[in-house]
Amino acid sequence: MENPKIAIVLGATCAGCDYSLLDLPPEVLLDVLGKVEIVYWPTATDFKLEDLKAVPDGEIALTLYEGAVNNEENEELARISRQKSQNLLAFGACSCFGGLPGLANVTTREGLFRQAYLDAPSNESNGVTPLRVSTVDGHELTIPDTFDTVRALHQVVPVDYYLPGCPPPLDLIGEALTALVTGDLPPKGHVFGSSKSLCDECDRRKESKSIHELHGIHELIPDEEKCLLEQGILCLGPATRGGCGYPCVKMNLRCWGCMGPTPESIDQGANMLSALASVLGLDRETDLTDEAIEVLMKQVKDPLGFFYRFTMPTSLLKRAVRRNQ
Amino acid sequence: MRIGFYICHCGINIANTVDIEEVMKFASQLDGVVVAKDYRYMCSDPGQDLIEEDIKSLNLTRVVVAACSPRMHESTFRAACEEAGLNPYLFQMANIREMVSWTTDDKEAGTEKAKRLVAAAIRRVVLHEPLEARRESVAQAVLVVGGGIAGIEASLRLADSGKKVYLVEREPSIGGHMAQLDKTFPTLDCSACILTPKMVEVGSHENIELLAYSEVKDVSGHVGDFRIKITKKPGYVNASKCVGCGVCTEKCPVKVPSEFDMGLGVRKAIYVPFPQAVPLLYTIDRDSCWYFQKGTCRICERFCDVGAVDFDQKEEIIEIQVGAIIVATGYDVFDASKITPLGYGHLDNVITSLEFERIINSSGPSGGEISLKDGTAPTSVAILHCVGSRDENWNRYCSRVCCMYSMKFAHLVRERIPEAKIYELYIDIRAAGKGYEEFYNRVLDEDVTFIRGRGAQVTRLATNSEEEGKLVVVCEDTLLGIPRRIPVDMVILSVGLEPQKDAAGVARMFKLSCSDEGFFLEKHPKLAPVATATPGLYLAGACQGPKDIPDVVAHASAAAAEAMAMLDRGYVVLEPEKAVISEETCSGCRICLDLCPFDAINFDEEQNIAVVEEVGCDGCGVCVSACPSSAIVLRGYTDEEILAEVEGVLA
Numbered sequence: 001m002e003n004p005k006i007a008i009v010l011g012a013t014c015a016g017c018d019y020s021l022l023d024l025p026p027e028v029l030l031d032v033l034g035k036v037e038i039v040y041w042p043t044a045t046d047f048k049l050e051d052l053k054a055v056p057d058g059e060i061a062l063t064l065y066e067g068a069v070n071n072e073e074n075e076e077l078a079r080i081s082r083q084k085s086q087n088l089l090a091f092g093a094c095s096c097f098g099g100l101p102g103l104a105n106v107t108t109r110e111g112l113f114r115q116a117y118l119d120a121p122s123n124e125s126n127g128v129t130p131l132r133v134s135t136v137d138g139h140e141l142t143i144p145d146t147f148d149t150v151r152a153l154h155q156v157v158p159v160d161y162y163l164p165g166c167p168p169p170l171d172l173i174g175e176a177l178t179a180l181v182t183g184d185l186p187p188k189g190h191v192f193g194s195s196k197s198l199c200d201e202c203d204r205r206k207e208s209k210s211i212h213e214l215h216g217i218h219e220l221i222p223d224e225e226k227c228l229l230e231q232g233i234l235c236l237g238p239a240t241r242g243g244c245g246y247p248c249v250k251m252n253l254r255c256w257g258c259m260g261p262t263p264e265s266i267d268q269g270a271n272m273l274s275a276l277a278s279v280l281g282l283d284r285e286t287d288l289t290d291e292a293i294e295v296l297m298k299q300v301k302d303p304l305g306f307f308y309r310f311t312m313p314t315s316l317l318k319r320a321v322r323r324n325q
Numbered sequence: 326m327r328i329g330f331y332i333c334h335c336g337i338n339i340a341n342t343v344d345i346e347e348v349m350k351f352a353s354q355l356d357g358v359v360v361a362k363d364y365r366y367m368c369s370d371p372g373q374d375l376i377e378e379d380i381k382s383l384n385l386t387r388v389v390v391a392a393c394s395p396r397m398h399e400s401t402f403r404a405a406c407e408e409a410g411l412n413p414y415l416f417q418m419a420n421i422r423e424m425v426s427w428t429t430d431d432k433e434a435g436t437e438k439a440k441r442l443v444a445a446a447i448r449r450v451v452l453h454e455p456l457e458a459r460r461e462s463v464a465q466a467v468l469v470v471g472g473g474i475a476g477i478e479a480s481l482r483l484a485d486s487g488k489k490v491y492l493v494e495r496e497p498s499i500g501g502h503m504a505q506l507d508k509t510f511p512t513l514d515c516s517a518c519i520l521t522p523k524m525v526e527v528g529s530h531e532n533i534e535l536l537a538y539s540e541v542k543d544v545s546g547h548v549g550d551f552r553i554k555i556t557k558k559p560g561y562v563n564a565s566k567c568v569g570c571g572v573c574t575e576k577c578p579v580k581v582p583s584e585f586d587m588g589l590g591v592r593k594a595i596y597v598p599f600p601q602a603v604p605l606l607y608t609i610d611r612d613s614c615w616y617f618q619k620g621t622c623r624i625c626e627r628f629c630d631v632g633a634v635d636f637d638q639k640e641e642i643i644e645i646q647v648g649a650i651i652v653a654t655g656y657d658v659f660d661a662s663k664i665t666p667l668g669y670g671h672l673d674n675v676i677t678s679l680e681f682e683r684i685i686n687s688s689g690p691s692g693g694e695i696s697l698k699d700g701t702a703p704t705s706v707a708i709l710h711c712v713g714s715r716d717e718n719w720n721r722y723c724s725r726v727c728c729m730y731s732m733k734f735a736h737l738v739r740e741r742i743p744e745a746k747i748y749e750l751y752i753d754i755r756a757a758g759k760g761y762e763e764f765y766n767r768v769l770d771e772d773v774t775f776i777r778g779r780g781a782q783v784t785r786l787a788t789n790s791e792e793e794g795k796l797v798v799v800c801e802d803t804l805l806g807i808p809r810r811i812p813v814d815m816v817i818l819s820v821g822l823e824p825q826k827d828a829a830g831v832a833r834m835f836k837l838s839c840s841d842e843g844f845f846l847e848k849h850p851k852l853a854p855v856a857t858a859t860p861g862l863y864l865a866g867a868c869q870g871p872k873d874i875p876d877v878v879a880h881a882s883a884a885a886a887e888a889m890a891m892l893d894r895g896y897v898v899l900e901p902e903k904a905v906i907s908e909e910t911c912s913g914c915r916i917c918l919d920l921c922p923f924d925a926i927n928f929d930e931e932q933n934i935a936v937v938e939e940v941g942c943d944g945c946g947v948c949v950s951a952c953p954s955s956a957i958v959l960r961g962y963t964d965e966e967i968l969a970e971v972e973g974v975l976a
Contacts, residue, residue, distance in 0.1 A: 195909055195910055196909075196910055196911070196912040196954065196956075197910075197912035197914060197953065197954040198912070199912040199913060199914035200912035200913060200933070206913070206914065206915050207915070208915070208918075208919055209914070209915055209916045209918070209919060210919050237914075238912070238914040238916060238953035238954065239953035239954060242912065261954075261955075262910060262912075262953075262954035262955060262956070263910060264907070264910050264954065264955035264956060264958075265954060265955040266955070266964055266968070271952070271953045271954065271955060272953050274950045274951060274953075275916050275951050275952065275953035278916065278920055278947070278950065278951035279916055279919065279920070279951070282919055282920070286833065
């Protein structure tokens with residue numbers, strides 16, 4: 001029997017997901033590589049888009065699409081991936097929820113370009129912004145057009161499986177690839193990860209979530225045994241799908257939420273915001289004035305970047321409202 | 326999905342501002358709607374029959390009624406569905422009266438909004454699941470909070486019918502404001518004479534457990550099964566030993582102003598508030614007792630023959646279970662010192678009505694003698710109505726009792742000082758009650774000068790010799806159309822009735838709503854004046870709004886009757902809209918545990934998940950919105966159902 005074909009396609013991504021693949025323990029990686037046929041993986045081998053296009057429709061057993069959908073090229077790749085594959089897996093937080101690039105949805109394409117090429121103090125573009133079409137030595141070059149709104153993969157094409165994380169946890173990648181080579185794929189729609197939040201697997205001691213002071217991770221050395229949130233460190237673990245083995249929390253770092261919302265949640269950020277608002281200042285709730293509540297909540301620095309770091313495009317918010325000029 | 330849609334005209338209430346035809350046409354085109362009908366009054370029998378017949382003949386699986394607020398008729402239509410064999414929770418109501426027709430005169434806008442609410446309801450109802458209400462038995466006891474005439478009356482009515490009553494009063498004695506009053510209008514019955522027999526009955530009734538000098542600390546549970554925590558404050562006198570001889574009070578060296586006498590008389594640090602107090606149990610006021618404040622004295626202990634004084638007494642927490650609660654926490658009087666021009670607090674002989682009640686009372690601090698600060702009897706008295714009432718600056722409402730007690734004062738002054746000049750300064754005379762107008766006429770014949778005008782200022786600044794040494798009341802006589810200055814010896818300020826100072830805290834504890842003025846809100850101003858929005862929780866007396874004694878007694882009896890009916894039925898129906906925690910998705914993060922106002926969430930250490938105790942759950946949704954992993958669902962209010970509504974409104 002022929003080995004199943006797999007493809008690894010890159011959208012709006014930092015390619016960190018790729019690195020994770022290579023981080024797989026050699027025995028897993030080599031075992032899998034020996035049982036599949038890679039038909040497209042531009043990061044690792046010299047594939048061109050034409051190679052992917054040349055594959056007959058539906059011949060690829062599994063395509064891992066990493067990154068969000070942010071420009072015409074991403075969208076084209078997403079559509080081709082869908083067309084060529086029996087199974088399409090959203091690989092990593094960007095592909096599953098929009099990820100970090102999704103935060104661009106607070107502005108428009110123009111706002112994004114202005115910030116990146118003109119306003120940002122670090123840029124050296126001298127006022128030059130990318131043009132869609134430019135002529136170099138008599139050759140007309142085009143670059144893909146950037147969209148106003150960043151989307152997750154399933155907002156562009158139907159997706160069969162999701163493997164969240166930034167980067168995706170090695171165990172879960174192993175699980176997904178092993179499922180493919182053994183022909184034992186889970187039902188469509190499956191999300192690799194736990195059905196519970198991170199707190200379920202986290203073995204820190206949990207007592208009372210009634211807190212009133214929040215601290216940045218640089219402001220104190222956390223007790224390694226005790227729940228970070230109960231120490232006033234904004235850990236997104238309670239609102240985040242588990243299954244990653246909580247490496248960040250083990251290192252005394254808070255959970256950033258890259259595994260996305262839990263199965264029943266429709267909005268990870270809103271869930272955490274609502275939970276935090278419920279417990280913050282709880283012990284003196286009846287005496288709190290509106291102003292005091294504002295002071296409490298203002299302790300959250302960069303609320304959008306905290307609550308919606310990875311999930312803005314698939315949240316109820318989706319993007320900032322565009323106002324007509 | 327086979328949805329039946331019905332829209333109510335509510336006479337012209339809805340039909341005048343909503344195009345019924347158009348909304349019906351709109352609804353009939355929505356997904357799943359198989360029939361759309363209208364009727365003048367959907368809540369009437371023929372209206373309900375319409376629904377029932379369609380459920381049977383058209384095999385409807387969902388019903389939506391666009392009519393009034395679900396608070397009015399949701400139960401009516403649910404019952405109709407059930408009658409026809411459809412689970413009552415497969416019904417949804419769109420409120421197009423309170424939320425639409427009563428908010429606008431613009432028919433076009435009203436119709437548009439009605440359509441959106443209808444679309445929301447129809448999208449939502451599709452997602453409804455059949456639910457089952459539960460029946461629970463009712464604890465055969467009632468908590469009555471407050472031992473004024475309202476609480477006394479309610480307790481006696483209940484106790485006489487064989488119900489166990491816990492009557493909690495925070496003062497050392499029951500009696501409330503009524504015990505402080507001298508005579509009652511219009512019959513001039515002695516207030517104490519008619520009240521004390523009832524107090525004694527409360528004290529000795531086998532079905533009443535009187536918890537005086539106690540306060541309710543915590544309320545949890547629900548109708549039929551409220552769990553109450555009561556703090557019994559230490560009075561440092563052993564109730565089972567004290568015989569009420571009073572030697573301790575006689576010997577106590579500490580004198581402090583008596584609260585009961587409005588600070589006009591004195592009491593000792595160990596005291597009973599007044600001679601007819603029930604329970605007749607002496608209490609040591611910690612804040613003024615020398616032993617507690619300075620560490621020495623204990624004279625009372627030395628003189629107590631029966632050894633009842635117990636300085637080691639501790640606060641005690643009592644836990645009880647009751648099926649119903651009657652809140653009868655009464656009123657406070659308006660603080661007259663807030664209106665500086667009226668001189669209260671800084672001019673001698675300007676007193677409030679409640680102070681005058683004590684002065685005129687023969688067991689009061691002056692033995693019933695009306696006298697000025699210098700000991701002489703006043704030759705002229707002005708009684709100022711509406712102090713703090715009917716006043717945009719203070720309370721807009723009429724306190725209902727002041728006109729009558731003010732005229733009672735005029736009568737009592739005339740009785741004691743026949744030659745006195747008596748003035749009543751009023752805005753209108755409100756004498757709407759049995760025998761009240763007759764009393765007004767009687768006082769009119771007693772040589773009392775009625776001046777139609779609100780007293781604006783009380784001053785000692787004389788402008789002529791006649792005013793020298795007098796209090797001058799400045800007012801506008803609105804009948805004569807002239808400003809007047811009336812020199813008098815004594816001014817009585819007829820202060821209005823206000824909510825108790827801690828009413829907001831009490832409201833929070835019992836989960837009551839308050840009206841704008843701060844009085845507790847009844848379920849319906851006309852048809853449910855003693856019930857509240859919380860089942861099993863009733864209001865009695867002036868905590869619901871200003872009332873005179875007969876109205877309080879009637880109100881309290883009604884509250885007792887409602888509680889009695891509920892207890893006698895023996896069961897309550899508990900709505901199924903409760904929080905449910907999914908074992909599959911709860912990660913045991915413990916965020917919900919501290920939040921539940923009903924303490925209905927427990928933690929299962931073995932499974933590492935939180936569990937809702939369904940009977941204790943009130944369905945408030947606090948835990949649902951707090952759960953960071955959406956593992957808690959409120960039945961009947963799922964995210965999907967709410968989002969479907971939002972989408973319906975926005976579609």
